Amino acid sequence: MRHAVELPILIPIATAIASLLVWRWRGLQRWISVIGTAALLLAGLMLLASVWQDGIRAVQIGSWPAPFGITLVADLFSSIMVVLTGLTGLATAVYSLSSIDRERERFGYYPLLQILLMGVCGAFLTGDIFNLFVWFEVMLIASFVLLALGGERAQIEGAIKYVTINLVSSALFLSAVGLLYGLAGTLNMADLAVKLRDVPHPGLITTVAMLFFVSFGIKAAVFPLFFWLPASYHTPPVAVSAVFAGLLTKVGVYALLRVFTLIFTQDVGYTHRLILIVAGLTMITGVLGAVIQNEFRRILSFHIISQIGYMIMGLGLFTPLALAGSIFYIMHHIIVKANLFLVSGVVHRLRGTYELKKLGGLYQTAPSLGILFLVPALSLAGMPPLSGFWAKLTLVQAGLAVESYVIVAAALTAGLLTLFSMTKIWAEVFWKPAPETQESENSEPVTRTGGPILFLVAPIVVLALVTLIIGILPAPFFELAMRASEQLLNPEHYIRAVLNTQ
Amino acid sequence: MEIVLAVVIGVLYATGIYMMLRRSLVKLIIGLGLLSNGANLLIFTVGRLTRGRPPLVPDGATSPVAPFADPLPQALILTAIVISFGVLAFSVVLFHRAYQTVGTDDLDQMKATDT
Numbered sequence: 305m306r307h308a309v310e311l312p313i314l315i316p317i318a319t320a321i322a323s324l325l326v327w328r329w330r331g332l333q334r335w336i337s338v339i340g341t342a343a344l345l346l347a348g349l350m351l352l353a354s355v356w357q358d359g360i361r362a363v364q365i366g367s368w369p370a371p372f373g374i375t376l377v378a379d380l381f382s383s384i385m386v387v388l389t390g391l392t393g394l395a396t397a398v399y400s401l402s403s404i405d406r407e408r409e410r411f412g413y414y415p416l417l418q419i420l421l422m423g424v425c426g427a428f429l430t431g432d433i434f435n436l437f438v439w440f441e442v443m444l445i446a447s448f449v450l451l452a453l454g455g456e457r458a459q460i461e462g463a464i465k466y467v468t469i470n471l472v473s474s475a476l477f478l479s480a481v482g483l484l485y486g487l488a489g490t491l492n493m494a495d496l497a498v499k500l501r502d503v504p505h506p507g508l509i510t511t512v513a514m515l516f517f518v519s520f521g522i523k524a525a526v527f528p529l530f531f532w533l534p535a536s537y538h539t540p541p542v543a544v545s546a547v548f549a550g551l552l553t554k555v556g557v558y559a560l561l562r563v564f565t566l567i568f569t570q571d572v573g574y575t576h577r578l579i580l581i582v583a584g585l586t587m588i589t590g591v592l593g594a595v596i597q598n599e600f601r602r603i604l605s606f607h608i609i610s611q612i613g614y615m616i617m618g619l620g621l622f623t624p625l626a627l628a629g630s631i632f633y634i635m636h637h638i639i640v641k642a643n644l645f646l647v648s649g650v651v652h653r654l655r656g657t658y659e660l661k662k663l664g665g666l667y668q669t670a671p672s673l674g675i676l677f678l679v680p681a682l683s684l685a686g687m688p689p690l691s692g693f694w695a696k697l698t699l700v701q702a703g704l705a706v707e708s709y710v711i712v713a714a715a716l717t718a719g720l721l722t723l724f725s726m727t728k729i730w731a732e733v734f735w736k737p738a739p740e741t742q743e744s745e746n747s748e749p750v751t752r753t754g755g756p757i758l759f760l761v762a763p764i765v766v767l768a769l770v771t772l773i774i775g776i777l778p779a780p781f782f783e784l785a786m787r788a789s790e791q792l793l794n795p796e797h798y799i800r801a802v803l804n805t806q
Numbered sequence: 807m808e809i810v811l812a813v814v815i816g817v818l819y820a821t822g823i824y825m826m827l828r829r830s831l832v833k834l835i836i837g838l839g840l841l842s843n844g845a846n847l848l849i850f851t852v853g854r855l856t857r858g859r860p861p862l863v864p865d866g867a868t869s870p871v872a873p874f875a876d877p878l879p880q881a882l883i884l885t886a887i888v889i890s891f892g893v894l895a896f897s898v899v900l901f902h903r904a905y906q907t908v909g910t911d912d913l914d915q916m917k918a919t920d921t
Binding site for chain 2: 434437438441444445448449452455457458460461462463464465467468471472474475478479481482483485486491535536538539
C-alpha cells in the first residue's frame with residue numbers, strides 16, 4: 305500500500321464530507337459513519353502490518369524535503385494508536401446508531417465524530433511539532449462541539465471548564481513551540497532531536513520541556529491538572545463519553561511519550577524523575593477520588609485519571625520494559641475504558657439513572673449484562689487472566705527491576721483501590737436488590753430513542769472479546785509493545801526514516 | 807526592541823491569567839484572548855526581529871544573504887491567529903448559551919458538575 309500512512313487521516317475527512325452531503329438523510333448518515341470507521345480500522349491494521357514488516361514509514365506531504373515540509377511518520381507506537389482509534393471509533397459509531405437522539409443527529413453529530421477521529425489520527429501520525437498543535441486544535445474544536453451538543457445545563461457547565469482549560473493548555477503549547485523554534489530553528493521532530501542533542505544551554509531546553517509537560521499534562525489529565533476531567537466527562541451522551549474517555553486523554557499521553565523519548569532526553573535524571581513522581585500522585589489521587597463517588601460515570605471518570613498515572617509511570621522509569629508496559633497499558637486501557645462507559649449507557653437505558661443508590665437488582669433482570677460488565681471491570685482492576693493484569697505486571701516488574709519501590713507500591717495500592725470501586729459498582733448496580741422507591745419521580749426521564757438494543761450490546765461484546773483475547777494470548781501483543789518501545793528508545797531509526805526519505 | 811516586546815508579552819500573559827481568575831464569563835473570554843495574543847507575540851519575538859530585510863534571494867545567488875527576516879514564525883502566527891479566532895468565536899457562543907441556560911455570568915454559580 306503506497307498511501308497507508310495518509311489513509312487514516314483521509315478516511316475520516318472523506319466520511320465527514322460524505323455525511324455532510326447527505327445532511328437531510330440521517331439514516332444514510334448513520335451508516336456512512338459506521339462504514340467510515342470500519343474503513344479506518346482496516347486502514348489502521350494495514351498500516352500496522354506494513355510498519356511491522358518494513359519498519360518506520362515516513363511521507364513528505366507535498367514532496368517538500370524533510371526538515372522544511374510537513375512529515376507524516378508511522379512507527380509501531382503510532383500505528384498501534386491508529387488501530388485503537390479505529391476500534392474505538394467503530395464501537396462508538398455502532399453504539400451511536402441506537403443511543404444518539406434525533407436532535408443531536410440533526411445538528412451534525414456524525415460528521416463531528418469523524419472530524420474528531422481525524423484530529424486524533426493526525427496527532428498520532430504527524431512528525432512536525434507545530435502540525436501536532438494544529439491536529440490538537442482540530443480534535444479540540446470537534447470535542448468542544450460534541451461535548452456541548454444538546455445544550456443541557458450540566459453539559460454547558462462542563463463544557464465551559466473543558467474549553468477554558470484546553471485553551472490555556474493550547475496557549476502554553478504554542479508558547480513552548482515558539483521558544484523551541486527560537487532555540488533550534490526547526491519544527492520537524494526528528495530534526496529537533498538531532499539539533500537539540502548538543503546545544504550550549506541544556507537548562508533552557510529543560511525549561512521548554514517543562515512547558516510541554518504542563519501543556520500535555522493538562523490534556524492527559526495528570527496530577528494536579530486533572531480537575532476539568534471529572535467535571536466534564538460524565539455530562540455528554542454515553543457514546544461521546546466513551547470516545548472521549550478512550551481516546552482524548554490518550555492523545556496527551558501519546559504526545560508526552562513521543563516528545564520525552566524523541567526530543568527531550570537531555571536531562572533524564574530531572575525530567576523523567578519528575579514524570580515518575582507525577583505518575584505516582586496521579587494514580588493515587590485519581591483512585592481516591594473514585595472511591596468516594598456514587599455516580600457510575602463519575603467513578604469511571606476518576607479511574608481514567610488514575611490509569612493515566614500507570615501510562616506515564618512507564619515513561620518515568622524510562623527502560624525498554626517499562627515503556628513496553630506503558631504501551632501495553634494504553635492498548636488495554638482504551639478498549640476497557642471505552643467499554644465500561646458503553647456498559648454504563650446500557651444500564652442507563654434499562655433503569656434511567658446513573659446514581660448507584662437508585663440502581664440495583666440488574667443481575668436478576670439482565671445477568672448477561674453483569675458478565676459483560678465484569679470482564680472490563682476486573683480487567684481494569686488487573687485481575688488475571690484479563691488484559692489489565694499483564695499490563696500492570698509488566699509495569700510492576702519494570703519498577704522492581706530499577707528498584708523504584710515507592711512507585712511500585714503506589715501502583716499496587718491504586719490497583720487494589722480500583723478493585724474496590726469496581727466491586728462497589730458491581731454490588732450496587734447488579735447485586736443488591738432494586739430499591740423500592742418511586743424512581744420515576746426523582747430520576748431523569750428514561751430517554752427512549754427507539755433504537756434496537758442490539759446495537760448497544762454488540763460493541764460491548766466485541767470489546768470484551770478483545771480484552772479476553774489480549775488477556776489469554778498476551779504474547780503477540782506484548783511482543784508488539786516491546787518492539788514499539790525499542791523503536792521509541794532508539795530514535796535513530798525514526799530520525800533516519802524521516803530525514804532520508806525522498 | 808526585544809526588551810519592549812518581552813515586557814509586552816509578560817504583561818499580556820499576566821493580565822490574561824488575571825482576567826481568567828475573575829468570576830465573570832466575559833472576563834474569562836477577554837483573558838483567553840489576551841493569552842493567545844501573548845503566545846502569538848512570543849513566537850514573533852523569539853523568531854528574531856529583523857527590520858527591512860525581506861527573505862528574498864538576490865539575482866545570481868541561491869540563498870538569501872545572511873541577516874534576513876525569518877518568514878516561518880509569521881506563518882506560524884498566521885495559523886495560530888486563525889485557529890484562536892475560530893476557537894474564541896466558538897467560546898463566545900458557548901458562554902452566551904451558558905448565560906442563557908444558567909441565568910448568570912458568575913462562574914461560582916456553575917459548579918453543578920463539580921464534585
